[in-house]
Amino acid sequence: MRVVAALSGGVDSAVAAARLIDAGHDVVGVHLALAREAAVGGPGSRGCCSIEDSRDARRVADVLGIPYFVWDMSERFMEDVIDDFVAEYAAGRTPNPCVRCNERIKFAAVLERAQALGFDAVGTGHYARIESGERGAELHRSVDPEKDQSYVLAVINADQLAGALFPLGDSHKDEVRAEAKERGLLVADKPDSHDICFIPTGDTAAFLRKRLGPAEADIVDAESGEVLGHTDVAYALTIGQRRGLDLRRPASDGQPRYVVDVDLSTSRVQVGPRSALAVTELVGDHVRWCGPVEDGEVNGHVQVRAHGEPVPAKAVVESDAVTVYMSEPIFGVAAGQTLVMYSGTRAVLSATIKVTAHD
Amino acid sequence: MWIEVSSSVGNASSLHTAGRGARRVVEESRESIAASLDVRPSEVIFTSGGTEADNLAIKGIYWARKSLDPNLNRVLASSIEHHAVLDPVEWLEKHEGADVKWIDVDVLGRVDLAVVGQALAKPGVALCSVMWANNEVGTIQDVATIASLCADAGVPFHTDAVQAFGQIPLDLNLRGLAAASLSGHKIGGPMGVGALIARRDLQMTPVAHGGGQEREVRSGTLDVPAIAGFAEAVRLGVLEREKHAAVLETLRDALIARVVELVPGATLSGDPADRLPNNAHFTFAGCEGDALLMLLDAAGIHVSTGSACTSGVPEPSHVLLAMGVSEATARGSLRFSLGRTSTQSDIDRLAEVLPAVVERAGRAGVLSLARSTES
Numbered sequence: 001m002r003v004v005a006a007l008s009g010g011v012d013s014a015v016a017a018a019r020l021i022d023a024g025h026d027v028v029g030v031h032l033a034l035a036r037e038a039a040v041g042g043p044g045s046r047g048c049c050s051i052e053d054s055r056d057a058r059r060v061a062d063v064l065g066i067p068y069f070v071w072d073m074s075e076r077f078m079e080d081v082i083d084d085f086v087a088e089y090a091a092g093r094t095p096n097p098c099v100r101c102n103e104r105i106k107f108a109a110v111l112e113r114a115q116a117l118g119f120d121a122v123g124t125g126h127y128a129r130i131e132s133g134e135r136g137a138e139l140h141r142s143v144d145p146e147k148d149q150s151y152v153l154a155v156i157n158a159d160q161l162a163g164a165l166f167p168l169g170d171s172h173k174d175e176v177r178a179e180a181k182e183r184g185l186l187v188a189d190k191p192d193s194h195d196i197c198f199i200p201t202g203d204t205a206a207f208l209r210k211r212l213g214p215a216e217a218d219i220v221d222a223e224s225g226e227v228l229g230h231t232d233v234a235y236a237l238t239i240g241q242r243r244g245l246d247l248r249r250p251a252s253d254g255q256p257r258y259v260v261d262v263d264l265s266t267s268r269v270q271v272g273p274r275s276a277l278a279v280t281e282l283v284g285d286h287v288r289w290c291g292p293v294e295d296g297e298v299n300g301h302v303q304v305r306a307h308g309e310p311v312p313a314k315a316v317v318e319s320d321a322v323t324v325y326m327s328e329p330i331f332g333v334a335a336g337q338t339l340v341m342y343s344g345t346r347a348v349l350s351a352t353i354k355v356t357a358h359d
Numbered sequence: 360m361w362i363e364v365s366s367s368v369g370n371a372s373s374l375h376t377a378g379r380g381a382r383r384v385v386e387e388s389r390e391s392i393a394a395s396l397d398v399r400p401s402e403v404i405f406t407s408g409g410t411e412a413d414n415l416a417i418k419g420i421y422w423a424r425k426s427l428d429p430n431l432n433r434v435l436a437s438s439i440e441h442h443a444v445l446d447p448v449e450w451l452e453k454h455e456g457a458d459v460k461w462i463d464v465d466v467l468g469r470v471d472l473a474v475v476g477q478a479l480a481k482p483g484v485a486l487c488s489v490m491w492a493n494n495e496v497g498t499i500q501d502v503a504t505i506a507s508l509c510a511d512a513g514v515p516f517h518t519d520a521v522q523a524f525g526q527i528p529l530d531l532n533l534r535g536l537a538a539a540s541l542s543g544h545k546i547g548g549p550m551g552v553g554a555l556i557a558r559r560d561l562q563m564t565p566v567a568h569g570g571g572q573e574r575e576v577r578s579g580t581l582d583v584p585a586i587a588g589f590a591e592a593v594r595l596g597v598l599e600r601e602k603h604a605a606v607l608e609t610l611r612d613a614l615i616a617r618v619v620e621l622v623p624g625a626t627l628s629g630d631p632a633d634r635l636p637n638n639a640h641f642t643f644a645g646c647e648g649d650a651l652l653m654l655l656d657a658a659g660i661h662v663s664t665g666s667a668c669t670s671g672v673p674e675p676s677h678v679l680l681a682m683g684v685s686e687a688t689a690r691g692s693l694r695f696s697l698g699r700t701s702t703q704s705d706i707d708r709l710a711e712v713l714p715a716v717v718e719r720a721g722r723a724g725v726l727s728l729a730r731s732t733e734s
Contacts, residue, residue, distance in 0.1 A: 028653065033672045054671050069653055070671035116723035117650055 001120040002026045003165060006106065007060055007068070009053030011187045012125030012168060014060040015176045018183055019167035020123045021064060028119070029061035029068045032110065034077040034101075035198040056187050063185060071113065073105055080104035082198055086211045092264045093336025094238045096152065096306070097196055099350075103155040103288075111163045121163050128153050129169030130161060131346075135292035137161045141345040144172040151306050154290045154340040154350040161291055205236035205244070215264065219245060222260050222272035237262050237269055240277055240332020247271070258332065278329035280359050284322045284339050284351030291348070300343035302326060304333050304353065315341045315349065322351045329358065364584040371581050372570060381583045388590035395597040396556065398531050404555045404573045405586055409521040409542035410443040411566075411577075412555035416517040416538045417447040417488060419563030419576060421457065424485040424515070426564065433458045435478050435487040435514075437470050438681040441494055443540075444519050445677070448488070462489070467630040468498035468682050475505055479512040486515045491523035491539070495665055495678045495694060496629030497638030499523065503533050510535030515561060521545055521553075525596040526604060526635045537561045541593075543585065547699075548592030552585035607636035607697050610706060614639050614695060617710045622717050628679065628692065639695040642684060643717055646691040649673045650720040655693075658712045660705075663694050691724065 003025040005017035020027045031054050054070060061068035081100050088095035111122045127142035128150040136158055142148040156164065168176055180188035195202040209232075217234035218227045229247045231237060237245070241259045251257050251273075258277055261270040282302070296317055301310035302324050313326045324339060333356050340350045364384055369377030371385045386400070393400040406412045417434075424431040436448045438461040451457035460478050463471050470489055479487070487509050492499045502518055509516035515537035520529055525546035531539055538561060543552040557563065557574075569578030611634075618625050624644035643651060648664035655662055665676040675689035684692075695709075 028657075031671065058671065067653070067656055069649055070673070071649070072672045074672075113650075113723050116719070117654065118719060 002028075002118060004028055004030045004110070004114040004119050004122045005066070006110065006122060006124045007031050007057035008125070009056035009060070009187065009190075010125065010193065011177060011180045011185070011190055012127070012173075013057075014064075014125070014185045014187050015180050015183070016123055016125035016167045017060065017066065018064055018179075018185070020165065021066065023167070025123075027064075027066050027123075029057065029064070029066050030110075030114075031057040031068070031070045032105070033070055033072045033074050034105070035074065035082070056190070060185055060187060063183075071110065073109055076109050077101070077105055077198075080109075085196075086208065088336050089208055089235045090212055090264075091336075092235060092262055094334035095336045096338050097198075098152045098306070099155050099338045102153055107156045107160040107164055111160060115163065121165050123165035123167060125168055126153060126166045127168055127171075127173070128166050128347075129345075130164065130166055133292065138291040139347045140169070141342070141347070142169050142171075147173045149306075150342075150347045151303055151308075151338070151340050154347040155288050155338070156290060157288055158291050205233045208236045209233050215267070217262075217264075217267040217269050219247065219269045219271055221251075221257075222270040222276060228257075228271065231269060234262060234264055234267060234269055239334040245271065274331060277331040277333075278358050279331070279333045279356040280326045280329050281357040282324040282326075282333065282339055282353055283355040283357075284324070284353050285320055286352040287317060287320050287322050288350050289348070290350060291346075294348060298341045298343060298348050300341055300348065302330075303340050303342065304330060304337050310342055313341070317349070322349065364587045369583075371583055372572060384583050384587050385581055388586045391590045392554065392593045395593045396529070396531050398556055399559060401559055401574070402556055404557055404577055405581055405589075406553050406555055406573075406577060407551055407582075408553040409441075409519065409540050409545070412540035412542070412553050413441070413443040413517075413519055414447050415555050415563065415566050415577060416540060416557070417444060417486070418451065418566050420486045420515050420517065420538070420561070421451055421455070422564035423562040427562070430483050431485040432456065433460060433478075433481070433484045435460050435462060435475070435484060437462045437464060437489045437500075439464050439468060439493055439495075439678040440488065440490055441519055441521070443521075444488055444490065457485070458483070464498075464681055466683050468493055468496045468628070468678065469630060469633075470500050470505065472501065472504055472508070476508055479508055479514060484512065484514045486517060486537075488517040488519070490519040490521075491529065492520075492527065492635050493629065493678060494522045495676055495692075496640045496682070497634040498629040499527060499633040499635065502536070503530070506533045506535035508535070509537075522635060525600055526607075526637055528600070531556055543589040543592060546592045546596040548596075549585045549588040552582055552589045554589070603699060604636040607701070610697055610701055610703065611636055611639050613703065614697070614706045614709070617706060618713065621710055621714050624717065624721075628682070628684075637697045639697070641693055641695075642679070642688050643691045643693065643720070644688060646717060646720040646724045647673075648690060648692050650723045651691070651693050651716060654716040654720055655709075655712070658716065660709055660712065663696070665692060665694065691720075 003020050005027050007013050007029045058068050081097050085095050085097045114122050126149045127147040129140040131138045131140050141150045199207045214232045215234040217231050219229040220227050237259050257271040260272040260276045298315040302313035303310045311326050311330050313324050315322050315324045337353045339353050341348045369381035371381040389400045389403045392403050434457045452459045462474050489505050491502050506516045516535050517538040520539040521542045524541050538557040541554045544550040563576045565576045567578050572578050625641045628640040652664050675686045679689040
């Protein structure tokens with residue numbers, strides 16, 4: 001097959017590309033330029049993005065002996081991921097930009113462009129497995145539970161899955177690092193990236209404040225209504241959050257308090273005990289079947305964050321909406337988060353959480 | 360030649376025997392280059408290449424002129440210069456308070472001589488720099504007229520001759536021409552060596568201070584083997600230029616005719632007549648240059664798209680934008696460079712694959728276009 005290997009400049013995508021070559025594919029390395037400063041100045045002035053990563057990616061391609069190109073996806077990334085991220089927070093929801101990027105950029109814009117240029121697939125260094133089931137390709141968890149990324153990939157549909165290759169799904173991270181070293185790839189000991197790529201400082205509140213301006217709100221006790229503190233970035237607070245609230249007075253029972261509700265229209269953020277965060281029912285929209293479509297009901301486990309614990313659940317799907325019933329409560333779920341239903345190791349569907357409830 | 364010279368280890372600035380040997384190689388190289396170019400040996404200043412030569416000329420002349428008279432603060436440069444000129448000029452503007460006038464070009468990439476004349480008529484011009492021929496679209500400038508206008512105004516004129524050297528005849532004794540930048544590897548010599556040809560009476564402030572080598576304007580130990588190789592490349596380049604240029608022009612015209620005939624959306628960029636013999640540059644409507652490059656590369660044809668930012672993102676060419684090409688069209692540009700090993704069969708091969716490549720790139724290009732109109 002002719003394959004585009006997406007090279008981020010990190011160790012995972014480097015080893016993934018090497019394995020694609022070993023598998024006999026005709027591989028071209030492509031680095032995606034995503035976040036980008038606008039060009040300013042006189043004729044010929046240049047704006048630039050992650051220089052170190054693109055150099056590392058180029059070096060990987062050179063060591064592997066494959067052609068290397070940079071695809072400028074910064075405009076699409078700005079519209080579909082960064083603007084969407086800001087708009088979701090402004091609307092009081094908690095989005096996952098990596099999920100959005102996989103859905104709109106990596107396995108949409110990039111895959112479409114690759115296919116238009118005559119490639120058969122896009123290969124990435126994600127930790128997930130693609131298994132061929134009776135009814136087509138299925139997405140499964142990685143064998144490395146620590147690194148499993150099936151959650152952020154569960155937004156891609158059957159067609160997109162057919163054009164994706166994840167050569168690292170059967171490996172553990174330490175094996176991948178060792179292999180990179182053996183192959184002479186200098187990115188072998190490059191640290192993992194954890195932060196949101198377009199907020200390298202990790203300070204999401206500061207990023208949102210810059211984009212959205214201040215949003216003053218009182219932080220009040222959910223039960224007594226007593227004002228306990230104040231925030232100037234209400235939209236940056238998310239349900240289940242405990243840190244960074246700067247509450248001036250301890251709770252009467254001495255227990256930690258969490259954000260249990262953010263209401264931007266009334267400028268009120270409510271805090272309460274962990275028990276107030278318990279949720280046993282989720283309603284989601286924007287349902288995406290990740291591979292074969294099932295009949296209305298899925299029994300298995302639900303997961304609501306990238307490295308969250310899967311909880312036994314039943315999902316009932318009606319057209320574009322899904323209702324998920326958990327047999328035990330989960331804590332700290334906000335609208336905007338992605339829910340993924342698993343059946344065993346298989347990621348069956350994803351949806352965007354709209355409403356949460358406790359029975 | 361390089362191996363021969365590399366085997367002797369002398370520093371050309373040293374007084375011992377090995378040093379004298381090295382210095383002799385440098386000075387003989389300098390004399391050989393001067394003879395080939397019909398200039399004085401003292402007018403050859405060795406540098407690490409074209410970029411350093413451009414930086415030395417732009418900053419060196421600007422500073423020397425300004426220290427002579429603080430009112431000499433204006434810099435004239437064409438808007439289609441190579442980054443090795445553009446960036447030092449912008450740097451002077453940003454950090455040294457230079458007042459920069461970018462000289463416009465017409466749709467064929469020719470500098471507007473009337474604008475040059477008007478800009479020179481105003482007082483305070485420290486220097487003027489216009490490239491001899493453009494590296495992207497191949498257009499050759501009327502350097503003789505520009506140099507002469509500068510001479511009339513008493514303004515030193517510099518030209519980046521890196522692309523033109525070895526391709527077209529260069530008269531470095533033109534009235535008004537104060538300095539010209541040359542590069543070794545563009546004429547088949549070693550990489551990392553070049554020269555600034557600077558008139559004896561041209562005052563320049565050093566950019567690199569130190570041991571005082573190269574007329575005290577370019578300190579640093581010289582790369583003797585590279586200089587020897589450069590001199591040989593200059594000798595052969597001048598000697599054989601006419602013969603090679605005739606071959607290249609025939610191939611270039613054949614290539615242009617085939618591309619225009621086979622690809623309906625292809626437009627030749629630059630001056631159709633006054634252009635470098637080795638350059639054919641096109642824009643392909645509805646395509647992205649890097650998609651074309653990728654597909655041609657896979658077919659074994661190596662072309663270039665122009666400049667990219669530090670992280671490798673393809674940029675719409677500032678040269679095409681200055682020529683009035685729209686940003687969308689500028690993104691679909693491609694340069695075909697011919698060399699001494701190019702043959703008619705290379706052009707036949709290109710003609711065979713290009714229509715399908717453009718068609719395919721057009722489909723990939725349309726995807727992103729469809730998207731941008733939809734949103």
